[in-house]
Amino acid sequence: MIYTDTIAAIATAMGNSGIGIVRISGEEAIEIADRIFKLKSGKEKLIDQKSHTIHYGFICDGEEVIDEVLVMLMKGPRSFTAEDTVEIDCHGGMLVTRRILEAVLKAGARLADPGEFTKRAFLNGRIDLSQAEAVIDVINAKNEYALKSSVGQLRGSVSKKIKDLRDSIIYEIAFIESALDDPEHISLDGYGEKLMGVVSMIEKELCKLIKSSSNGRVVSEGVKTVILGKPNAGKSSLMNVLVGEDRAIVTDIAGTTRDILEEHIYLQGISLNVVDTAGIRNTDDVVEKIGVTKAMDAAKDADLIIYVVDGSRDLDENDDQIMEFIRDKKAVVLLNKSDLEQVVSVEEITKKSGHSVIAISAKQESGIDQLEEEIKSLFYEGEIDFNDQVMITNVRHAQALHEAYDSILMVKRSIEDEMPEDFYSIDLMNAYEKLGLIIGESVEDDLVNEIFSKFCMGK
Numbered sequence: 001m002i003y004t005d006t007i008a009a010i011a012t013a014m015g016n017s018g019i020g021i022v023r024i025s026g027e028e029a030i031e032i033a034d035r036i037f038k039l040k041s042g043k044e045k046l047i048d049q050k051s052h053t054i055h056y057g058f059i060c061d062g063e064e065v066i067d068e069v070l071v072m073l074m075k076g077p078r079s080f081t082a083e084d085t086v087e088i089d090c091h092g093g094m095l096v097t098r099r100i101l102e103a104v105l106k107a108g109a110r111l112a113d114p115g116e117f118t119k120r121a122f123l124n125g126r127i128d129l130s131q132a133e134a135v136i137d138v139i140n141a142k143n144e145y146a147l148k149s150s151v152g153q154l155r156g157s158v159s160k161k162i163k164d165l166r167d168s169i170i171y172e173i174a175f176i177e178s179a180l181d182d183p184e185h186i187s188l189d190g191y192g193e194k195l196m197g198v199v200s201m202i203e204k205e206l207c208k209l210i211k212s213s214s215n216g217r218v219v220s221e222g223v224k225t226v227i228l229g230k231p232n233a234g235k236s237s238l239m240n241v242l243v244g245e246d247r248a249i250v251t252d253i254a255g256t257t258r259d260i261l262e263e264h265i266y267l268q269g270i271s272l273n274v275v276d277t278a279g280i281r282n283t284d285d286v287v288e289k290i291g292v293t294k295a296m297d298a299a300k301d302a303d304l305i306i307y308v309v310d311g312s313r314d315l316d317e318n319d320d321q322i323m324e325f326i327r328d329k330k331a332v333v334l335l336n337k338s339d340l341e342q343v344v345s346v347e348e349i350t351k352k353s354g355h356s357v358i359a360i361s362a363k364q365e366s367g368i369d370q371l372e373e374e375i376k377s378l379f380y381e382g383e384i385d386f387n388d389q390v391m392i393t394n395v396r397h398a399q400a401l402h403e404a405y406d407s408i409l410m411v412k413r414s415i416e417d418e419m420p421e422d423f424y425s426i427d428l429m430n431a432y433e434k435l436g437l438i439i440g441e442s443v444e445d446d447l448v449n450e451i452f453s454k455f456c457m458g459k
Helices: 029-036 094-106 116-123 129-140 144-154 157-181 191-221 235-243 286-300 317-326 346-353 368-379 395-416 421-439 445-452
Strands: 007-010 017-025 037-039 053-061 064-074 085-092 223-229 261-267 270-276 304-310 331-336 357-359
Touching: 007 094, 007 116, 017 029, 017 094, 017 116, 029 037, 029 053, 029 085, 029 094, 053 094, 064 094, 085 094, 116 129, 116 445, 129 144, 129 157, 129 421, 129 445, 144 157, 157 191, 157 421, 191 395, 191 421, 223 235, 223 286, 223 317, 235 261, 235 270, 235 304, 235 331, 270 368, 286 317, 304 317, 304 368, 317 346, 331 346, 331 368, 346 357, 357 368, 395 421
Parallel strands: 223 270, 223 304, 304 331, 331 357
Antiparallel strands: 007 017, 017 085, 037 053, 053 064, 064 085, 261 270
């Protein structure tokens, strides 16, 4: 055990609800609970009860009964924190939950820091650091893919892959060190060729994980999406269709949208952080000009641009400007107002923009399914199967993987240059340590504190 003190916190969101949970963990968790909990059945104490049992009774502050509760008893190490843990399930009112927490603190516990329960689980060896980070990812998941990825990581998908890679690396390090210490019995003749095969396999696996981090960021954070087009092309109408309600003002007057409007949209398992912008055109209107500048600035940093073209109007220099801008960017081109007579052809826009074109009618909500499928195909190669696929969604993990990958490339270069074997072990050890940062095998206290400070209270 790392700690001897006992912590407590409210584990459910503050607000009126059907149930509230006060969690206690530490060396004296059961004794503290016994000081305020009276079993309905008689004078028995929690300390005498079996682990993983639930008990009915009352929480009392002295002679005053605070609430009728169920108490869950989990004795360490068979608990989330690997410590003795008691959870009090009470009625979900804010006042009653706080009163119970105050009684627990008065009985000898201290208020937990944000994320301290999960931090203890990590420090007590119950979970590794990547699994601990997955806990907050599960809580913050914004879409189905993010949730599945986080649950997979919580179950150890990332941990297993990293541990397998580290096992391969440490075996080679141990072999090299043993051979250098005992050259009479362990030969390094031809070892470079054998090691090249091992590090090439590791390089391939690391490359796969690093590539997954691009999809992983999209899964966890969402796709930063900007809708561009000339005034009155139907951008705001499209925004309203995607959101499912009238959030943007729609009129027949060109230039109605002056500022950017942001919305979060869930689309076939993908989260889109969508920005509707002012129409792109040359204008002398000072306010509208500011809106156009904001639109282009937002588009420069976007993961995806949706370019809306009014198919019932001829293209002009404003369209040419937008199509030139999006040519080398990830973009979807929509030929809007397909319900009206078309004067612009799909072929013309495809040739000028360099992107495929989807005909839609925002007014009649037609073609939206094709748009959804196109966005999905732009960001994911095939269907994502989280049963056996490891996806890197954490920026810290991606950085460590990049550094480990660079070290493995250095090993390959040393082998090709026929450098002495001790050069191999230096870079192999660096890769081993960088991968260890992901699962917390070699990590500074400051980093651990920073990670868990982002957690919510009571988790």
